[in-house]
Amino acid sequence: MDGERGEPHPRHAVRPAQQSYLEAAASCSGRVGPLLAALEGARGAADELAPFPGEGRTAERFAFLQRVAAEDVTAARVLEPHLDALAILHEAGMDAPRPGSTLGVFAAEAPGSVLRATPAPRAGTAAAGDGGTDAWVLDGVKPWCSLGARLTDALVTATTEGGDRRMFLVSLRQPGVTAEDTAWVARGLAEVQSGPLRFDGATARPVGGPGWYLDRPGFRWGAVGVAAAWWGGCLPFADALIAKAKRAGANQLAASRAGRVYRMLDAARAHLACAAAVIDGQEPSNDDAAAIAHAVRGTVADAVVETLAAVRDVLGPAALAFDESLARRYADLDLYVSQYHRGADDLSLATHLPDGGPRW
Structure with a gap:
């Protein structure tokens, strides 16, 4: 690798x-x-x-x-x-925020949490619906805003009066944005708190048109980037497993599991490399982009699950109980890869597959 x-x-x-x-x-x-x-x-x-x-x-x-x-x-x-x-x-053809900004992307939805966007009124008018398209107002609650209380700016999705889902760039340091209390008890990613943000008349700028955020190929490419991070998180575990397998007197189980982890991680690496080449090639259709992203994420997620299981089975409870760095990495990666929704993502993949299945 x-x-x-x-x-x-x-x-x-x-x-x-x-x-x-x-x-x-x-x-x-x-x-x-x-x-x-x-x-x-x-x-x-x-x-x-x-x-x-x-x-x-x-x-x-x-x-x-x-x-x-x-x-x-x-x-x-x-x-x-x-x-x-x-x-x-x-x-979207837009400049990044001011130098020194830290950014998040908040696009999750949850029952009971609705963020609404309305055009800001033009100077001299009272009707919010009479505004232009370069200034909008956000009201409501956005769930799962990782580090929402600590970042300077974010891209958020909100629902317009017409029912469209649209993306906006918003400063999180303005008075109209408040991080709500959340009982973040996760042992993994302990400082990456992902609670709700409340928006009360917060000003924002639109990024792309209605539906643009989800329809563009870049939506899929960002998802593959997450998988690249999952893959990298496995590497110290792979090192530890291989080192144990090569020790004098290592049992066959340790060697077998190390070989399996290596094989699955190497296959995931090849899939990521192939995806990078596709991304840099001719722009694929939406179906092709979705199929590539889902397949790569599934391949990497499977490799992560196998790696975590091997750490538990081969390195044993002592590693997870007494090795602070390894135990924290285990908890962090376990929570991070839970972003992958195994059944739902494979169901979505099936809706984008070409007729006849894969080809060489």
Whole structure:
């Protein structure tokens, strides 16, 4: 597996902003503060931390995400939505927020939580519906806003008066945005609290037209980027399993499980590399993009589940009870990969499949 221990591929030189974030990841011990400070310090071009997907260097983007996750899973969980937000703005032809911004993407929905968007009234008018399209107002609650109380800005989806789902860029530091109390008791990703945000007349700018966020191929490419981070989070576990399998007197079970984990992670690596090549090639149809993203995410998620099971079975409870770094990584990755909805995602995949199934 190329770069399997977080080492850069010869083609992928490390940029200064990347090196700064990697150093923060290596020393953060799951704490979010140093990671956000590193993002705030990345004040160069919007693609300074990672190339945008679909512009010929997607493999480099994925490689950086896996390198960060190999250092610390929380660091990858903080970085990935920031990079995704920058890519979304780039795809929409919009500039990134002010230098020093930290970004999230909040697109989850939940029963009883509705965020509504209405055009802001023009100067001299009283009717909100009489506004232009460059200024909107958000009202309501958005669930699952990871680090909503600590980020400076976010891209959020909201429902318009016409029932359309649309994306908006909003400053989270304005008076109209409040982080609601949440009982975040997760042992994994402990500092990446994902509670609701309440919006009361918060001003926002539209990003793309109605439905654009979900319809664009970049929606699928962002999902593959998450899988690259999951994959990277497995690498220290793979190292530990292989090392135990190679010790003198290692039992056959340890060796067999190490071989299986390697095989599944290597297959997932190849699938990610293939996806990067497709993303940088001719723009696929929506069905093809969805099929690629679902298949890659499923392949990687299966490899993660197998890796976590092998850690539990082969390294045993002592590793999870007395090795702080390994135990935290286990809890972080276990929660992170739960973003993958196994049955539902495979059901969605089936609706996008070509006739006749896969071809060589």
